[in-house]
Amino acid sequence: MKTYLVTGAAGFIGANYIKYLLEKKYQNDDIKVIVLDLLTYAGNLGTIKNDIDDKRCVFVRGDIRDRDLVNGLFADNDIDYVVNFAAESHVDRSIEDPQLFLSVNILGTQNLLDAARKAWVTGKDETGYPTWKAGKRYHQVSTDEVYGSLGDTGYFMETTPLCPHSPYSASKASADMFVLAYHDTYHMPVSITRCSNNYGPYHFPEKLIPLIINNILEGKKLPVYGKGENVRDWLYVEDHCKAIDLVVREGRVGEVYNVGGHNEMKNIDIVKLVIKTIRELMDNDKNLRRVLKKQELDANGEIRTDWINEELITYVADRLGHDQRYGIDPTKIKNELGWYPETMFADGIVKTIEWNLANQEWIAEVTSGDYQKYYEEMYGNR
Ligand code: NAD
Numbered sequence: 001m002k003t004y005l006v007t008g009a010a011g012f013i014g015a016n017y018i019k020y021l022l023e024k025k026y027q028n029d030d031i032k033v034i035v036l037d038l039l040t041y042a043g044n045l046g047t048i049k050n051d052i053d054d055k056r057c058v059f060v061r062g063d064i065r066d067r068d069l070v071n072g073l074f075a076d077n078d079i080d081y082v083v084n085f086a087a088e089s090h091v092d093r094s095i096e097d098p099q100l101f102l103s104v105n106i107l108g109t110q111n112l113l114d115a116a117r118k119a120w121v122t123g124k125d126e127t128g129y130p131t132w133k134a135g136k137r138y139h140q141v142s143t144d145e146v147y148g149s150l151g152d153t154g155y156f157m158e159t160t161p162l163c164p165h166s167p168y169s170a171s172k173a174s175a176d177m178f179v180l181a182y183h184d185t186y187h188m189p190v191s192i193t194r195c196s197n198n199y200g201p202y203h204f205p206e207k208l209i210p211l212i213i214n215n216i217l218e219g220k221k222l223p224v225y226g227k228g229e230n231v232r233d234w235l236y237v238e239d240h241c242k243a244i245d246l247v248v249r250e251g252r253v254g255e256v257y258n259v260g261g262h263n264e265m266k267n268i269d270i271v272k273l274v275i276k277t278i279r280e281l282m283d284n285d286k287n288l289r290r291v292l293k294k295q296e297l298d299a300n301g302e303i304r305t306d307w308i309n310e311e312l313i314t315y316v317a318d319r320l321g322h323d324q325r326y327g328i329d330p331t332k333i334k335n336e337l338g339w340y341p342e343t344m345f346a347d348g349i350v351k352t353i354e355w356n357l358a359n360q361e362w363i364a365e366v367t368s369g370d371y372q373k374y375y376e377e378m379y380g381n382r
Contacts, residue, residue: 001030005079007064007112008086009035009051010043012203013141013237017085018051020241033057034077036064041374042089044366047202064108067115074119081248082116082138084109090206091145091168092378095320098167105171106178113138113182113190121186129187139248140179142194144233144260145169149323156194157329158256165321176256183254191251193244196260196328199348200237201355205367206374208232208267209349212274213356214363216308219294222275223379226318228268231325235261236343236351246337260328261341272310277353279308291357316379 004021008014018033035052037043039061045052052059062069064086073079087105088094094101116138121130147156148163164173182188203210212222243259251257265273282288282305289303296304333339343351356363 003032010037014085015047016237017241070115094168101171109175140192146173150325155327155329189253192256196233198237221314236348239341257333
């Protein structure tokens with residue numbers, strides 16, 4: 001029996017992670033998953049409704065910064081693994097409100113570390129270092145953005161010095177340093193994964209890929225920063241979840257593992273690919289056109305798709321401090337743990353678009369309210 005405390009699991013990756021644990025990897029195993037999530041604009045209980053109906057899963061609405069709440073969770077449960085996804089995660093928002101990112105991403109992480117330390121330390125060894133209950137692990141879900149930006153060549157290794165540029169990545173880098181400091185100072189059993197950009201189901205539509213898909217369905221323009229030349233390394237979200245599961249259970253304590261699929265693409269090429277794929281899917285299956293908000297008919301009485309083309313792209317002022325290129329070297333996790341990305345981008349992007357087409361209710365739910373206000377502030381009514 002293993003008990004997980006998974007924070008931020010009503011968000012994109014955390015939700016995919018608990019679905020992977022409960023529905024796929026440990027479907028018949030005796031595990032307990034406690035989800036702790038504040039349900040900010042990015043967290044949606046509807047995303048994990050089926051999972052929290054599973055009797056092995058418990059949902060707690062709360063803040064990772066809340067000392068009493070987090071200590072209480074450790075007091076009431078024999079938690080084996082903490083997997084910390086909870087974060088403010090959007091770079092643009094961090095430029096608007098850096099302090100929130102500092103507070104949630106750094107202080108929240110440190111609060112979780114401290115609560116786990118209190119619950120898991122059993123005494124001291126002869127050298128004065130704490131001794132720990134067996135089989136425990138604190139895992140921090142981090143990002144390749146902590147390494148900063150690359151030129152045209154080279155990759156981020158685990159040994160690459162941290163050089164974050166945005167308030168978001170600075171807060172994540174700082175949290176990573178705290179995690180490693182708890183290992184060095186207290187010998188706490190910790191691990192970190194630093195992953196490239198994820199895409200897939202339940203991706204909040206402020207991020208590039210779901211933003212483009214949903215703007216097309218809404219008949220809106222497609223905003224692209226600068227010239228769209230920035231390069232990101234994309235990984236299907238379930239491959240990330242598998243990597244985290246492996247590291248939590250089998251990764252070496254005190255280690256960082258880079259996770260990425262060697263799938264680098266320029267933002268503008270991603271946008272063009274999404275346009276082309278949606279158009280092809282709708283041209284092959286006319287029923288799919290029903291989700292288009294723009295319902296203009298052609299001479300044959302069919303819903304038109306000819307307007308789904310690159311003319312929808314509109315270039316907007318570049319993001320401040322925009323990193324040019326991220327590229328991950330995942331050799332360590334491949335060699336040590338046998339992890340490799342199973343979903344090729346060509347398949348993953350089709351699955352992701354199909355998921356978005358089939359889940360318009362979910363999109364409507366998460367884009368109502370707070371996010372709608374935020375979108376209008378950033379992009380107006382485009
Ligand atoms: P997300 O924004 O979709 O979800 C974050 C979740 O955290 C939400 O459910 C939100 O309600 C919750 N949350 C926020 N503040 C909280 C608080 N104070 N207490 C409790 N819960 C809180 O984020 P995501 O894209 O799923 O990313 C999850 C983690 O993975 C983050 O730590 C992020 O830095 C990291 N990461 C993301 C990517 C990516 O491509 N999205 C890549 C690498 C690493």
